[in-house]
Amino acid sequence: MSLDNIAGRLAQTPLAIALTDSGWLFGAVEAVHVMGLTLVLGSIGLVDLHLLGVVECERDTAAFIRRLLPLTWTGFVVAALAGTTLVFANPQGYFDNLFFRGKILLLIVAGLNVAVFHRFVQPRTAVSGAVAPRVSGAVSLALWLTIVSFGRWIGFTI
Amino acid sequence: MASLVGLAGWLAASPLTTAATPLVTARAWIVPALQVVHIVGIAVVVIATALINLRTLGLIDADRPQRQVQAVWFPVLACAIVVLALTGYLLIASEPARALFRTVFWVKLGLIVLALVVTGVQGRLARRADVAPPTARLLAVAAGLLWVGVIFAGRWIAYADAWPGASA
Numbered sequence: 001m002s003l004d005n006i007a008g009r010l011a012q013t014p015l016a017i018a019l020t021d022s023g024w025l026f027g028a029v030e031a032v033h034v035m036g037l038t039l040v041l042g043s044i045g046l047v048d049l050h051l052l053g054v055v056e057c058e059r060d061t062a063a064f065i066r067r068l069l070p071l072t073w074t075g076f077v078v079a080a081l082a083g084t085t086l087v088f089a090n091p092q093g094y095f096d097n098l099f100f101r102g103k104i105l106l107l108i109v110a111g112l113n114v115a116v117f118h119r120f121v122q123p124r125t126a127v128s129g130a131v132a133p134r135v136s137g138a139v140s141l142a143l144w145l146t147i148v149s150f151g152r153w154i155g156f157t158i
Numbered sequence: 159m160a161s162l163v164g165l166a167g168w169l170a171a172s173p174l175t176t177a178a179t180p181l182v183t184a185r186a187w188i189v190p191a192l193q194v195v196h197i198v199g200i201a202v203v204v205i206a207t208a209l210i211n212l213r214t215l216g217l218i219d220a221d222r223p224q225r226q227v228q229a230v231w232f233p234v235l236a237c238a239i240v241v242l243a244l245t246g247y248l249l250i251a252s253e254p255a256r257a258l259f260r261t262v263f264w265v266k267l268g269l270i271v272l273a274l275v276v277t278g279v280q281g282r283l284a285r286r287a288d289v290a291p292p293t294a295r296l297l298a299v300a301a302g303l304l305w306v307g308v309i310f311a312g313r314w315i316a317y318a319d320a321w322p323g324a325s326a
Contacts, residue, residue: 027313031313035309037197038309045201046205067218071218156186
């Protein structure tokens with residue numbers, strides 16, 4: 001099944017019809033998406049700045065991350081659900097949009113970055129002066145800021 | 159209502175706004191870039207207020223003093239509000255009629271003031287004891303809901319109808 005095929009099917013779902021018929025539903029889901037993504041960006045950004053040594057909220061990085069993780073996951077689930085819903089409003093438009101494609105790609109890279117961090121980098125955060133946590137923080141911050149920018153750019157190019 | 163219309167008209171036509179308009183509309187990327195900075199500012203407000211309010215509710219950082227949590231996050235909140243006011247003003251200047259002549263924009267401003275006051279009062283009440291009194295907890299929940307309202311109202315500016323007779 002091709003991507004066009006999937007887009008066509010998605011566009012015929014009750015959700016897609018509700019989104020295109022309603023004058024307020026899309027905007028409301030967008031607002032929920034903003035709430036979720038700001039929670040993700042705020043909490044991950046904080047961890048990244050901590051890894052970079054910019055904010056020193058806590059000495060123990062692992063404990064710091066554990067505190068913020070529930071907020072990050074809540075935000076991510078909300079943003080992902082709302083974001084997926086938004087796609088139903090214009091599946092073909094999103095699939096054809098370069099910034100949308102780029103955003104999905106970068107989200108996958110961000111996921112890999114998290115996996116690499118937990119597997120290889122986090123054990124090294126206890127070592128003072130370790131370079132890996134700094135690199136990880138910088139990469140994560142750059143990725144999430146680009147993801148948010150691409151998201152905003154979709155609105156201007158779709 | 160008449161005074162609000164007057165204020166909106168005055169802001170839209172003020173020399174500062176008309177001077178900023180050509181600057182922020184000079185390139186197509188400037189407005190979305192300002193919006194990204196605005197969103198980053200919102201993210202800072204969201205995380206700062208979430209940590210302040212959740213601490214009052216005892217749901218996060220329960221093992222550290224209220225004062226310590228608030229000493230970190232209230233200044234961060236203040237900085238974010240300044241960035242948001244600046245980028246918000248520049249976004250208005252890019253298209254003055256878009257925001258100023260819509261009721262939801264003024265609702266948003268009202269909600270921001272209310273959310274800041276409730277967050278501040280809640281913080282003061284909570285600071286007195288390590289386990290916050292019920293009033294502070296209630297206000298912490300109210301503050302959270304008010305910030306949600308601010309985000310909703312902000313997104314709604316793009317969809318709301320302008321006042322009848324307004325230019326755009």
